[in-house]
Amino acid sequence: MVDVLVMEDGTLEEGWIAVGFPFDTPLNEYTALDVVAHILPPDIMVAGLERAPYFADRPLRHDELVFTWDLALI
Numbered sequence: 001m002v003d004v005l006v007m008e009d010g011t012l013e014e015g016w017i018a019v020g021f022p023f024d025t026p027l028n029e030y031t032a033l034d035v036v037a038h039i040l041p042p043d044i045m046v047a048g049l050e051r052a053p054y055f056a057d058r059p060l061r062h063d064e065l066v067f068t069w070d071l072a073l074i
Contacts, residue, residue: 001020016066017040017066019067036049
């Protein structure tokens with residue numbers, strides 16, 4: 001399961017992407033980033049994503065990895 005949330009205020013974009021996985025799946029950060037790279041638009045650099053301890057305003061679940069980004073809109 002993948003959840004994506006993007007918030008804009010006209011000059012700044014902030015986003016989160018959560019990759020959920022079954023408990024017995026050997027998913028790690030690098031595998032999750034491979035999935036994320038195929039989902040996000042190309043202007044969001046996967047190398048610039050940061051691991052996040054929350055998804056927007058909710059805490060991280062035990063079965064997901066969450067990444068976040070900030071992007072200045074020009």
